[in-house]
Amino acid sequence: MRTEQKDPSSRTVQENPSMRRCAVGLAVCVIALIVLGASLTSELLITRGSPTPAVSASTPVEVTLIEMHTVAAWLVSVLTPVLAVWLLRDAPPRLHGLAYAAIAVVVGEGLSGLQSILQSAPRAAGFLHAVLAQVLLSIVAAIAVGTSADPSPDQFVEDFKQPPLRSLGVFVPSLAFLQVLLGAAYRHGITGVMMHLLNAMVVTILVFVVGMRVIQEFSSHPSLQPAALTLVIVTGVQVALGFITFILLLMNAGSPAALLILSVAHVSTGAVTLAASVVFAIQIRRYIRPIAAVAGS
Secondary structure, eight states, X not given: OBOSOOOTTOOOOOOOHHHHHHHHHHHHHHHHHHHHHHHXXXXXHHHTSOSSOOXXXXXXXXXXXXXXXXXXXXXXXXXXXXXXXXXXXHSOGXXXXXXXXXXXXXXXXXXXXXXXXXXHSXXXXXHHHHHHHHHHHHHHHHHHHHTSOOOOGGGOEEOOSSSOHHHXXXXXHHHHHHHHHHHHHHHXXXXXXXXXXXXXXXXXXXXXXXHHHHHHHTTTOTTHHHHHHHHHHHHHHHXXXXXXXXXXXXXXXXXXXXXXXXXXXXXXXXXXXXHHHHHHHHHHHHHEEOHHHHHHO
């Protein structure tokens, strides 16, 4: 049931379409960066058995991937400070923390990708480099959502079921982030695959349970329903890609090209899943009123 009273703790903020377009453009660049990085990692795993480019490229494919990855990295490193400065100047204070976080992540991403760092600590640096790129995508996605206007009074909804969605919404991106960590650790030879598989099952169950609950309870809501549906679909695709890739590797079947495509798609959709879970959590916190606020109204 919807209420006609707006949360008094929020401040009216007007939508900024230009800032949102800038954030979306940066998100596209980050996705390209992740795809190219995953392609390079998978190519190195196939040709050398090592996921980290700690030595110079030895094949034309590796040279091309490194060059394209470098171009994408420069684009991201330029666009991120531009968006961050814009946010600090014109955006509401609630987005300033995301601006600083984006700059910090880009700096860490750049440092972990330096050849000198990769050569001295290839596994740790490669792991950090992969994780930070996916974190940056989630930060940019949160910025894009934050540039939209504050909800109108009739968009607030109430949730009286247990456990509350506002609490469950926090667990979804938390476990999705853990899954990203475990996946990157496995790809860079830090841990085995079992923890990654077990957590994948937990994340999938949680996403489908919470996502379907939101879809059923708020099927006509203009923001909650699309966020939940997107997360459920992306997670389903991500799990399917991971399962197919794992089975092919286990059976030692499939061509190197097919494994490369599947592996890159799996990593890329993993980054999108994390970003979608962050957006999902933000929308829940934004539109679903706390039980205490409902009781006091």
